[in-house]
Amino acid sequence: MATLMVLGNLTGAALRGLRHVLQGQFPDLVIRYALALAFCTVAALLLGDAFTASHAMALHALAAGIALVAGRVMLARVRPVELGSAPPIREPREWLQSTIPLALVAGTFLMHQQTDIVVLGLFVDEAQIGIYRVAVQTAGFLAFGLHAVNMVAAPQFARLHSLGDHDRLQRVVTTSARVTLALTALAVIGLVSVGRPVIDLAFGVEYDAAYSPILILAIGQIFNAGSGSVVFLLNMTGHERLVVRVLGLAVVLNIGLNVGLIPLFGLNGAAAATAITLALWNLRLWWAVRQQLGIESTAIGRPLAGRQVAADDAGGMPTSRR
Incomplete structure (x- = not known):
């Protein structure tokens, strides 16, 4: 199950990297948990006292597998065609x-x-x-x-x-x-x-x-x-x-x-x-x-002294980054 969850997380990260933030959360946080809950609920009702932790883990793994497939389908739909022929940015x-x-x-x-x-x-x-x-x-x-x-x-x-x-x-x-x-x-x-x-x-x-x-x-x-x-x-x-x-x-x-x-x-x-x-x-x-x-990370967001950009077209004077 751990492997399925890791692959699912990587798929979600790829979706978020392509600026599909909600879709990147959906397979792991919604589909996997919802299916795991549904599967375990049904199994507990059908098996009663015979329902064990091993059953729950197996059903969770099944839910993780389905969520992974759903995530891969989402990724395939939004993946830019250019990525297929683009050279790798890093080795x-x-x-x-x-x-x-x-x-x-x-x-x-x-x-x-x-x-x-x-x-x-x-x-x-x-x-x-x-x-x-x-x-x-x-x-x-x-x-x-x-x-x-x-x-x-x-x-x-x-x-x-x-x-x-x-x-x-x-x-x-x-x-x-x-x-x-x-x-x-x-x-x-x-x-x-x-x-x-x-x-x-x-x-x-x-x-x-x-x-x-x-x-x-x-x-x-x-x-x-x-x-x-x-x-x-x-x-x-x-x-x-x-x-x-x-x-x-x-x-x-x-x-x-x-x-x-x-x-x-x-x-x-x-x-x-x-x-x-x-x-x-x-x-x-x-x-x-x-x-x-050269970034101010706090909520103040004050531009840092000494950070300048090229002279503007109008007056040729440097302007602070904001």
Whole structure:
């Protein structure tokens, strides 16, 4: 099933790269899940107690296969005819050289997400870890705006950078950052307002202790949103190795902060370590975007000093990029 899901994700990425964003989401997020739910529901009704996890996995694999076929059909319909005869932009060896750093980026993200929980297990009992997991999962919803915007904006980052259109790239980056920050801010306001009653309703009053770590993690997500799509922006413009280095150092820093703060502050210490690391790596990547691309990635979107274009036709005076 994993192979089918990976191929489906690649097909969706190709559709999004061709600027068919909704179609790129449809096979994996709609067809696969809808069919898997329908297949499992019917099988559970027919088999009753005989329905097992193996049946569910097999039916999910079938749904993934159907979604993959649907995605390939969609891709074939929108794929430009010129691609069949166009020379490759990059050789296979160059693609491999980029693939390895991108895989490492994904790995470091996963390590960062799990570091606090792993280190926390060295100092507290399972009940406390369960409470902290609730905090992490709840705070994770705050990043939905960034993930959603990245799905739409990332192909545009790559396209406009390859065209050398700095002005439009800056506008897309600024717009995406503002949308992301607005969505995250609304989510944080909602979480602060009704977070505790929602926790009590969804998990029980014994999980009230998750509320403080949630608020601390929310601060980190505000920094994450406020910095803009720095990781995707650098990855889509050929600076994935720089991202790997920064995130690798962030993982090491996260481990150190967790070891130092958890014995002193418990769950809040783990949350603080994660939030601090998230803020610092975004700050470093924000600076890298300015230095490497000359782009202001935050919602401010202020043109950078020293960025100029050729003299205009009328007066021959240089004008700032905007």
